[in-house]
Amino acid sequence: MPTPTHEEARAAADALARRIGWGKTVLFSLLPLALLLAALEGAARLAERGRPPLPADPGLGFNPDSRLFVPSPEEPGVLITNPDKAASFKEQRFLMPKPDRHFRIFMLGGSSVNYIDLELTLLAWELTLRYPGACRVEIINCGGLAYGSHRLVAIAAEVMHYEPDLILIYSGHNEFEELEQFQAARIAYLPLQRVLGRFALYRFERDRAALWRIAAAQRDRNRRILENPEADYMSGARHVYTPEEVADRMRQYERNLSIILSLCRDHGVPVIIGTMASNLWKPGLATEAMREEVQALYAQGRHAEGMALARQLLRDHGRHQASDTENGIIRALAERYRIPIADVESAVITAEPHGIPGETLFSDHCHLNQAGNQILIRAYAGQIISLLDAPCRP
Known part of the structure; x- marks a missing residue:
């Protein structure tokens, strides 16, 4: 049997393609890839049985439909923290x-509130025992970790539906951090993130990438600490903020707090707002040179000058901690809305040696450390008791 020439083979292939159609040809060509992806998806789903995917919160709380609390699938009549937000709350x-005779308090803030969960539980028991x-x-x-006032507005609006008797606010450290979080959220791609999130293969790759970034950041931080143990690696933002950007962010901070306080007023819910205690001994300043300038004054025993300089440098630059500007806004809003202040800043200053x-x-x-957190709790407790005495007196 004669061997077909190249031209004859090409003609035969074209004829076959015409008979089955180009669409089917493309489909058959992609079939091996589809089978491979299906196999990988199946393997990823099997892997999730032994290692569940990390909690993921598409939108990071910036999306309008974000909810902190959802109905428990196991306990009717119970709301629980949204599992998607388990990494942040x-x-x-x-x-x-x-229930009747319950006095329900919500405390809003960032990681400083997140970290005092045990202290808040003990405070609730203490207050309950006060009115047996x-x-x-x-x-x-x-x-919420890294949560600033922008996302707290949405949380405040949500908790108004949960019959609050009192709102506590301690927020001011994360205003510039939250800007970076907003960029990381990539809200424009949220629909795509949600679709891809249904696939185990995507979740596997997403988690591996996240763990790699965390490990790389930790290795880099450890390397720099070994090179210079005295350096402050919490200082400085990745973006150098202009004075105009700093001022604009503080206007947004005031606006966000005003919205929260107005929500509480309109719903008849009392509020206690706290001033922010911020580290001025080793502040997280924008540059290492700024930090060294402050530390030099402290080393010379010029404590008042060192603290004044730290306050000024924090006010004038982007920061990952509250400054006098935030506390000034807090005090002004407390006066405007006639709400009590838990003066955490003053209580901490009084307790420090210098x-x-x-x-x-x-x-x-x-x-704050453990001792500092106790000061924070006591600052709020005194104000809470003055509000509780009337509704909870036997």
């Missing part, structure tokens, strides 16, 4: 509707 649960048989106090922790916040009561640039 403590697990909470509460009854809806609210008359009132059960519950404090629901709404502190009156410089950060000398003994902070674990980093903005987070």
Whole structure:
């Protein structure tokens, strides 16, 4: 049998393609790829049985349909922290509707609130024991890691539906961090993220990439610490903010807090807002040179000058901790809305050996240590008791 020439083979292939159609030809060509992807998807789903995917929150709380609390699938009448937000919030649960004689408190803020979950639980027990048989106090922790005032507006609006008796606010450290979070959220791609999130293969690759970035950042931080153990690696933002950008962000901060306070006023919910305790002993300044300038003054015993310089440098630059500007806004809004202040800043200053916040009561640039957190709790407790005495008195 004669061997067909190249031209004859090409003609035969074209004839076959015409008979089955180009669409089917393309389909058959893609079939091996589809089978490979299906096999990988199946393998990824099997892998998730042993290693569940990491919690993922598409939109990072910037999307309008974001919800912090959702109905429990196992307990009717119970709301729980949205599992999608498990990486940013403590697990909470509460009854809806609210039982009689319950005094329900929500505390809004960033990681400084997130980290005091145990202290808030103990405070709720303490307050309940203060009014035996008359009132059960519950404090629901709404502190989100890296959450600033922008996303707290949405949370405040949400919790108004959960029969709050009191709102506590401690927020001001994350205003510039939240701008970076917004860029990372990529809201424009949210629909695509949600579609892809249904596939185990995408979740596997997403989690591996996230873990790799975290490990790489930790390795880089450890390397720099070994090179210079005295350097402050919490300082400085990736973006150098102009004075105009700093001023604009502070206007947004004031606007966001005003919205929250107006929401509470319109719903008849009392509010206690706290001033922000910020580390001025080792502040997270924009550059290492700024930090060294402040530390040099402290080393010379010129404490008042060092603290004044730290306050000025924080005010004038982008920061990952609150400054006098944030506290000035808090005090002005408290006066405007006639709400009590838990003066955490003043209480911390009073407790420090030289009156410089950060000398003994902070674990980093903005987070209080255990002793500092007790001061924060007591600052709020005094104001809470004055509000509880009337509704919870036997």
